[in-house]
Amino acid sequence: MPVTREEAAKITRRTGKGIEAFTWENEQGVLTLLNDATTRACTFLLTDSAEAHAPGLCSIYEFRPKGCQMYPVVLNEDDRAVLDEACPHPDGFDAPSEDDAMALLNLEERMLRGG
Ligand code: SF4
Numbered sequence: 001m002p003v004t005r006e007e008a009a010k011i012t013r014r015t016g017k018g019i020e021a022f023t024w025e026n027e028q029g030v031l032t033l034l035n036d037a038t039t040r041a042c043t044f045l046l047t048d049s050a051e052a053h054a055p056g057l058c059s060i061y062e063f064r065p066k067g068c069q070m071y072p073v074v075l076n077e078d079d080r081a082v083l084d085e086a087c088p089h090p091d092g093f094d095a096p097s098e099d100d101a102m103a104l105l106n107l108e109e110r111m112l113r114g115g
Pocket residue numbers: 001033042043044045046057058059060061064065068
């Protein structure tokens with residue numbers, strides 16, 4: 001999950017972990033949450049299984065990044081908001097709106113600007 005630098009700084013303040021302990025930076029300078037080497041899930045997911053749809057709890061739920069809050073709504077290649085095909089429980093969500101697309105596009109722009 002990509003995160004803004006502000007979100008990463010907030011996670012650092014709340015967890016005491018250095019940014020490098022839970023993110024990696026791609027060639028565009030966008031930070032993304034690391035996956036745990038054992039479970040292969042997000043480093044903040046409390047689970048002991050490496051199964052793709054194993055149950056787990058987010059250990060930073062109260063201050064999880066905006067992208068996590070919006071999931072399973074994601075942008076497709078045409079910058080339209082859609083439900084992620086990889087989500088195992090898409091039935092419980094409303095169809096994404098234009099507002100969702102704008103929110104995700106703004107978030108993406110902030111990440112690319114290093115915000
Ligand atoms: S909701 Fe929590 S566990 Fe899931 S990707 Fe976001 S930070 Fe990680």
